[in-house]
Structure formats: C-alpha cells, structure tokens
Amino acid sequence: MFEWLRTFWHGRILFLARGEQLARFVNLVSRDGIILYHTQKSERGMRAQIKLADFRRLRKAARQTRTRVHIVAKYGWPFVAARWWRRKGLLLGIIIIASVLTILSQLVLSISVSGNKNLRTPEVLERAEILGLKTWVYSKKLNLNGIAKTLQEQLPDAAWIGIERHGTNIEIKVSEKIRPSIPNEAGNLVASRAGIVKEIMVIEGMPMVHEGETVRAGQVLIKSPGNNQSTSKGTPPVSVARGFVRARVWYSAEAQIPLVEDKVEESGRVATGRGIKFGSRVIMLTIQNSPFEQSRQEEISQSLKLWRNWRFPVEGIRVNHIELRNLHIERSVDEARQLAEQAARAEVQKKITLGVPIVLETVKVISNNSDSERVRVEVETYEDLAVYANP
Structure with missing residues (x-):
C-alpha cells in the first residue's frame, strides 16, 4: 500500500527503447545509478518504467548507443497536478461547488x-x-x-x-394512539383497549367508569360536558372531555423454535461498491459484481435535496453485497426454549406503546414437542387508556 502511494507521488514514465545496442544501453543506465522497473523485451524493442526524476538522465546513454526512446504512458501525481494546473478555472469551480455542497449537506433543507x-x-x-x-x-x-x-x-x-x-x-x-371508530362519540374519551381501571382523573367532563372496573376497547370512559353531536358536518363539538384513565392491560405472544433447522443467514462479510447515477444511467466506480458465491444486494441512493421536491441531478449510489451462507443448526432443548422466549418477548414489545412501563411478565412453556419448543410470554402494563374516538 505505502509502496503504491510512494510510486504514485513521485510519478513514473513507461517508455519504449529501440536500437541495436539495447544491452549496452541497459548497462550504461545501470552504471549511472538509474533503476528500470518492469523491463520487458518485445519485437519492437524494450519496454520499461522509470522514475520521472530519472527520465532526463537517459539522454546520455541513449546518445552513446544511438537508442531511440519514446514515451508510451505517464503515471503519477506530478502529471495529474500539471494537467489540473492547466485547467485552473475548472479546478476552482469544482472546489467552490464541493465547498457549497459540503456546507449545504450539513444544513436542514x-x-x-x-x-x-x-x-x-x-x-x-x-x-x-x-x-x-x-x-x-x-x-x-x-x-x-x-x-x-x-x-x-x-x-x-x-x-x-x-x-x-x-x-x-x-x-x-x-x-x-389507536382511536376506536365509534359514531356519535366525538368529544368523548374512550378506551383504546381492554383493561382494568386503576386510576381516574377527570379535568373536564363526566366519568362513566369507576376504579376496579373492567372496560373493553371503545367503551366511553369520560363523557364530554357539552353536546356530543357535531354542530355541522366535519366540524368538531363545542366542548370535549379532558382527563386520563390509567389501567392494567395485558399483552401476549407465542413463538416456536425447532430443535433442528437448515437456514440461510448473513455471514457478516460485506463488499461495498460505489457509483454515480445520472438520471437512469448508473456508472459503478468500484465492485460492479458481487465477489461472493451467494449474496443479497442492498442499494442505497445518496442524493442531495436542495429545495422541497427538487433534488440535485447527480446521485451517489452505494451497493452493499452481503454474503449469505447455508447453516445446519442443531439446538438443545434449553437453547430452543431460550430463543423462543426471546422471539415471543420481542413480538410483545411491538404491541406495547413505546415508553409504557411493564409491571409483570410471565413466561409459559405451552408444549413439549420433540421437534420444537413453543413458549408464550404474557406481559402486564400500566398505561393511559383514554383517547378521543373517531366519529
């Protein structure tokens, strides 16, 4: 890696030498302390690479041996810098555009x-x-x-x-919050789900339930103090109920994990290719195809949104090639039971509103199948049930 960077920084020239005294030419060059790289003999003569700083020193040996030297290719930072220096206006424009885009990318647009x-x-x-x-x-x-x-x-x-x-x-x-669809109940606070009421606080309106009562989803908890009917179609009622009703609510979920399983999963190795997209045309700069035998592809578009729905016409494309592998898994009863418990618990968490505290959790093994383990997780929460109904 460092050798490549050093070579690129100093610059190299690929040249073709033709003449009848090529062996003597090489000897003279070596005697002058000039190093030739990747020397190859061909029908047209000899091809070799040399450092940019040593190229002018070839004149003496070439003149003595009557060898003609032709430049085939130039490589390295000195040539890149010289090429860009001749295009100072373009380089300045690119720097200005890159600076503006960098600043804009840090802003909320x-x-x-x-x-x-x-x-x-x-x-x-x-x-x-x-x-x-x-x-x-x-x-x-x-x-x-x-x-x-x-x-x-x-x-x-x-x-x-x-x-x-x-x-x-x-x-x-x-x-x-989930609002039950209940006609003619606009302005009332109703139960978002079933539970046992533990605490009621009425700020405005009339309580319709009491502590210790079991309520069902959609049941009116606090009634609006005014007229519940809308004054006109599509307009809200004059007054609405205000307050909260906290209750104990139960959630449950089941999961089953086999003891023996064949599946395909990600190995953790990812090869990332990057490219540029102009309209419908995509040009990949690195890694065009997946290097893995089995993989899935994930494409991420990185565009700059300058104003509302207007986007910068050039987008960056990042393609992740994620390696997949076939696995044959054999689990013990305890391992399968633990995985089933984790899966059931994760499923329960999806049903619970974020931030609601869990009061009690119960784990039950509901089957003893020889091929799999099935687990049920029951959770008790303490949350506010009162929401406004959808009329």
Whole structure:
C-alpha cells in the first residue's frame, strides 16, 4: 500500500527503447545509478518504467548507443497536478461547488412528517420549529432525541414520535394512539383497549367508569360536558372531555423454535461498491459484481435535496453485497426454549406503546414437542387508556 502511494507521488514514465545496442544501453543506465522497473523485451524493442526524476538522465546513454526512446504512458501525481494546473478555472469551480455542497449537506433543507392521520402536519411542524427544528439550521447542533421527547409530551394524541436524519432531510415519524371508530362519540374519551381501571382523573367532563372496573376497547370512559353531536358536518363539538384513565392491560405472544433447522443467514462479510447515477444511467466506480458465491444486494441512493421536491441531478449510489451462507443448526432443548422466549418477548414489545412501563411478565412453556419448543410470554402494563374516538 505505502509502496503504491510512494510510486504514485513521485510519478513514473513507461517508455519504449529501440536500437541495436539495447544491452549496452541497459548497462550504461545501470552504471549511472538509474533503476528500470518492469523491463520487458518485445519485437519492437524494450519496454520499461522509470522514475520521472530519472527520465532526463537517459539522454546520455541513449546518445552513446544511438537508442531511440519514446514515451508510451505517464503515471503519477506530478502529471495529474500539471494537467489540473492547466485547467485552473475548472479546478476552482469544482472546489467552490464541493465547498457549497459540503456546507449545504450539513444544513436542514427539508422537514417531512410521516405516519400521522389525525394529527395535522402543519401543527407538528409548527411545534417542532418552536423547539428549534427548522430549515437552514445545522443538523448536528440539534438534539433530535430531546425534540422528539418534547413533541411527544406536547401532542397528547401521539403514542410515540421519532426523528431521523436522512442527509439534508429530517423525517418526523409519528405513531398515533389507536382511536376506536365509534359514531356519535366525538368529544368523548374512550378506551383504546381492554383493561382494568386503576386510576381516574377527570379535568373536564363526566366519568362513566369507576376504579376496579373492567372496560373493553371503545367503551366511553369520560363523557364530554357539552353536546356530543357535531354542530355541522366535519366540524368538531363545542366542548370535549379532558382527563386520563390509567389501567392494567395485558399483552401476549407465542413463538416456536425447532430443535433442528437448515437456514440461510448473513455471514457478516460485506463488499461495498460505489457509483454515480445520472438520471437512469448508473456508472459503478468500484465492485460492479458481487465477489461472493451467494449474496443479497442492498442499494442505497445518496442524493442531495436542495429545495422541497427538487433534488440535485447527480446521485451517489452505494451497493452493499452481503454474503449469505447455508447453516445446519442443531439446538438443545434449553437453547430452543431460550430463543423462543426471546422471539415471543420481542413480538410483545411491538404491541406495547413505546415508553409504557411493564409491571409483570410471565413466561409459559405451552408444549413439549420433540421437534420444537413453543413458549408464550404474557406481559402486564400500566398505561393511559383514554383517547378521543373517531366519529
């Protein structure tokens, strides 16, 4: 590696020497302390490489032996630098464009909101701007996790909010609380899922359940103090219920893991190829094909979004060739049971709203099959059930 860099830095010349005294020519060159690299004899003469600094010193030996020397190719940084120096204007333009793109890549140029249905996008963007998340600010200075947490607290209909940075675009991902669709219940707080009520706090409205009562999904928990009917089609009621109802809620999931399994999985080795995309044309600069016998391909496009839906016409392409391998796995009963428990627990976590505390967890082995292990995980949580119903 270092030898290649040293060669590139000093520069080399590939030349062709023709004459009747090539052997004497080589001897004279060697006597002068000049080193020839990759010397090859051909029908036309002799081909060799030499350092750029030693090329002029060939004149003496060539004149004495009447050898004609022709340059075939030039290689190295001195020639690249000379070529670019003749194009100073183009080089300056490239430096300016690269500097501008580097600065723009550090800014937030667009903000998008996804996953919201009932929450209005302008409202989410307005609250995010108050917290400092807006366009034309340095993205690295933003505490995205802190902004997401504050947004979640300010938007009661949001069960979870996450903020991700994709180049110059900031995406606000919203997961809303599940609202049961119940006609003529606009303005009332209803149960998002079944549970046993443990705590009620009414800020405005009339409680319709009491502590210790089991409620079902969609049941009215706190009734609106005013008229529940909409004043006109598509408009909200005059007043709405306010408060919270905390309850014990149960979730469960099952998973089954075989004792003997043949599968294909990733080996962990990845070969990355990079290229440039102009419209529909893709030019790969490195690793065009996968070097592995079995692999899957993952293509990632890296584009610069300058303004709203307008993107820079040139995109960077990164192709990851991920190696796959065939595995034959034999597990013990304890290993299969542990894996089944982990899979069931992960499935339960998907059902629970992010941030909800888990009070109790129970693990049950529900089968004793000789070929596999089946495990059931039951989780008890303590969470707020009160949400506004979809009319």
